[in-house]
Amino acid sequence: MTDGKPADGNTAIDHNNRESDIPAADALDAVTETGADAADLTSTGIAPDSTAPTNPDSDEDAEVDTSSWPVLEGAPFKLSRARRSVLQAMMRAKAKVGGKSVAIIDADGRKFDYNEILRASFGLGSALSRLTEKGEKVAVLLPTGAGAGIAFFALNAYGRIPAMLNFTAGPKAIKAACRAAQATKIVTAHKFIELGALEELERHLAEDHEMIYLEDVRETIGLGDKVRALLGPVFPDLVATRVSPDDTAVILFTSGTEGDPKGVALSHQNLVANVEQARAHVDIYPTDIVFNSLPTFHSFGLTGGLLLPLLVGIPAVLHPSPLQGKTIMERVRKTRATVLFATDTFLNQYARVAEKGDFDSLRFVLCGAERVKDETRTMVRREFDLMILEGYGATEASPVIAVNQPERNKPGSVGRMIPGMSARLEPVEGIEEGGRLHVKGPNVMQGYIFADQPGVIHPPKDGWHDTGDIVSFDEEDCVQIRGRQKRFAKIGGEMVSLAVVENIATSLWPDCLHAAVTLPDPRKGEQVVIVTEYANAERSDMVAFARSHGIAELSIPKRVIPVSEIPVLGTGKINYVAVEKLAKGGD
Structure with a gap:
């Protein structure tokens, strides 16, 4: 179970078994389903990356001599695998595993294969293209599930840029995020608003945004949309809008706890590269099944929990709320998931409510977004003999920067840097061991977008992103997180x-x-x-x-x-x- 070997073949899911082909219009039903209890929907999300530095003390324009800063290089990375759009990457996965292979298992247990996801994406995207312009930033307000995934690919298929909104952030922060991204339209669903009791938020957003409800869009699907839905998965180049790997694929947002949230523009190459870097770093087996309840407005939930399994060619079991510990444990057991994405906080909760056998199918749990506490690691190992792989990342890096590996798991560290990344350490006065981490690689963002300069992307200088974290590298080149520079006191x-x-x-x-x-x-x-x-x-x-x-x-x-x-x-x-x-x- 924890030795890095494939799980036994008796999984509850046959990746290639579908009883029937669901027409594209019917597959769009998934877009309006949530499968979550109403009480949890408004508090399910991971907050946008609150570790993203604001760097108020840094002078981006100042000339700084960095030649003496220690530099560490990750393993080589073949960039050619990332030089494609997210849609092209999913088409590649479909060609590899077959169109009838299960891609997503939604909260209600419905299984969608690659053909169905792609047909729904092309069909919905065609309908949305009549309501939006090519290159337009379109906000998405949906919980984790097939619907959010389909909406993401639908917009990208026709050259629109999804801006993923945190529905727990409140109207002020969401409006600021939309203002930064220049998003005047918000894609959501009546059912989600109802189940999440988000009517008050909806009212505020509708004051200065056009609300596009997926149930209403579904009613407008016509013959032309259905034709594109059928042709798209077979002849994508004839239907999809041609985009460059260097074009923006998504806009995510960092925390607005100290001011307005900042937009983070990530390109197609950023997202696809991070998936390829992660799969080159951590062995993923054809028999693996990923379970993800982390929100798609957070980079860990979007890239790790949704895009990685879809682009690699393994099923993603999606759940709209990470707070439903008991239900999540039941679904992990039922679906025979082998990889669980979680944070320390949620994993601790799951371990406390789990029953014997709930974790048995898992090879490992991949934890990010916050430090894994020793108490959590000890409890999970003692009670369930389960391996935790702790990783480290930032929204600005799409997000993975470093992660432990099953064969080289070093508790207390976040593992080695993933292939293709470079790191350098800026000396910090008063700190002898380590320094302030700057990273560079194909997964590092296009740049920040600020609310006071809407739509303008501010790229990191020379491609280097200042994480604001104080780290050191041990004798095995594993990253040791010492803390954020803001998390040090000078006494x-x-x-x-x-x-x-x-x-x-x-x-x-x-x-x-x-x-x-x-x-x-x-x-x-x-x-x-x-x-x-x-x-x-x-x-x-x-x-x-x-x-x-x-x-x-x-x-x-x-x-x-x-x-x-x-x-x-x-x-x-x-x-x-x-x-x-x-x-x-x-x-």
Whole structure:
């Protein structure tokens, strides 16, 4: 199960077995289905990548001598495999595994093969092309499922650019995202709005956006659309709009917790390259089945959970809400999924509700978006003998930068860089081991799009993206994440990692959330405080732990602030902006 070997052949899914061919118009039914409980839909999403740096202290235009910065190169990568559009990449997968191979298994158990997904994409795209212009950015507001995937490929097939919206972000942030992308039309579904109780959001968005409902579009599908739906999968070059691999394929958005969200423009090459880099780095078997409940407005959910299986040629089991732990475990067992995409927060929840046998079909769990806690890793290994492969990425890198491998899994690291990537470390004052990570590769974004300069793509200088993360490379070239530069405090001239402060609290009180933040200090410039959900937390306990484990005294917080609940984003990532407000309120 965890030794990297293929799962046994008794999977519950026959990749090539379909009882009937569903006409294109009927396959479009999937676009309006959600399969989620209404209570979960408005809180299912991972928040946009909140680790994306704003780099307020950096001067993009300043000339900096980088010649002395240490540089590390990943394994060679054959770029030719990425020089195609996402639609061409899916056509290649279809040719490899066969049009009747299962591509997507939706939340209601419906199976869609490659032919059906492609027919629905060409048919829907044809209808949407009458409502939009070539090259137009069209916002998409849908949960994870076949419908979101079909809408993504439908827009791309006809030269439109999907801008994936976080429906948990609220009207202000969503409007800012649309403004940055210059998206005036939003594709969604009546059923999704109803099940998610999103009527208030819908009302706000409809004030200055044209709402396109997929149920209404389906009613307009005519003979011409059906002909294109039938011809597209067979003769795509005759039907699809010709695009370059260097054209924008999607716009995603980073967190707006410190201001308006930034758009991240990713090209077709960026997305296809990241899929090819990942498959070259981690062995994926023809018998594999990916389970994904992470949202498609997040790069991990879009590239890892949707595009990777579709473009490689293995089934993607999609689920609209990562919060439905019990249901997810039942579906993992029923579908015999072999690879589970998750975050530490969600995996911890799944492990607590899982019953014996629920994880048996899995080869490994691939975790990203946040650090995997030792407690989670230990519990999953002890209770289920299951391997966790921790990875690291950023929306700006499509997203995968590094990931552990089944044959070389090094807990505490995020593994080696994927093929085709280059990294360099910018020295940071006060930090002796490691530096600020800059990355370059075929998966690195076209650039940022800002709300105050709508539609303008600001490319990273010389192709290098500044991640804002402090990392080091060990003797095996594995990446060790030390923290974000913003997640260090400077106290009396010394750099203190806030992650170390949090680790002390986690070691003492493992069943609670803890968050370390800095506040102004009149004597030392900054002070560290720890906000914790553990009601009986005492600073004296942290002092004793630090001394007994040889941890520097500077890593002991000045104050401990118990709270009833630490605010988190949709991923389970801690919302440090809100935590800082809590800490200031406790002054």
